[in-house]
Amino acid sequence: MEGDIVQMGAYIGAGLACTGMGGAAVGVGHVVGNFLSGALRNPSAAAGQTATMFIGIAFAEALGIFSFLVALLLMFAV
């Protein structure tokens, strides 16, 4: 019984941790959207900034991946 409740809590926690991925999705969309709106205003400067965009995506995505990691840990390690 007690183990069941612990497992239930772990599964609920894993599900809740996945909401963090939604935040990362918003962040990545924000980065790319702002890059595009800037790039369409000044297309000649856009090519030099794609690397910066990918760095921004990577940093925004990292936090979503931490929530994914927490979900994985709750599912398979706890």
Added chain:
Amino acid sequence: MASEVQSEGGGLVFQPMDQFVVKPLFGDGSIQWYTVTNVTLWMALAVVAIVVILVLGTARRAMVPSRSQSIGELAYGFIYKMVEDVAGKDAVGYFPYIMTLFMFIVCANFLGLIPMSFTTTSHIAVTAVMAMAVFLSVTLLGFVKNGMSFLSLFWISSAPLALRPILALIEVISYFVRPVSHSIRLAGNMMAGHAVIKVFAAFAGVAVIAPLSVLAITAIYALEILVSFIQAYVFAILTCVYLKDALHPHH
């Protein structure tokens, strides 16, 4: 979790995580460090692919490049320009290391997309070794190049004095989280993408939604080709960013 679905029997039986099981290639013995497993095989194939593209493909050095030679030249020029742009002109000496990382990851990712193959980069053990190697070498390089002034990376002199200790704490934490995020980004993306393909493949067993699920697999597969390349690119570009921090720690 997949094994529980199987044990109940009936309904949809699928094991989306089974493709990531490390198995010995010959026999069913226990896995030691010297055992030849499917990971060994697919890593070796990735190395063979790199040799074919970069060594055999460019061996003739034709003025009008063949297809394999143009792939090799394209990859070389792409990564060289990235190192120069992101890490700076004086980081070009570290280009071979970044090129090695990029080519290995991109070949392992693409080989993992072949049906029935094994994605070596989906294992955190593989990516963690690469990320820790980058982290340790970059930290060592920073201390060798700058001495103790490398620590000024954490002391942001442009911020107000009262904020600096707090910022230093945050910077130190984010510095030590780097290898974690660096490795899990690649492994997580690869694992999640392949697991999603397998989940949709399980739905293909139901006749009513089979055409829809095959379409979905095709779409996700195309997305995975993109993700495979972008994740290798992101791994390489973050290595360049860390390298730039090590070479020029002053903000």
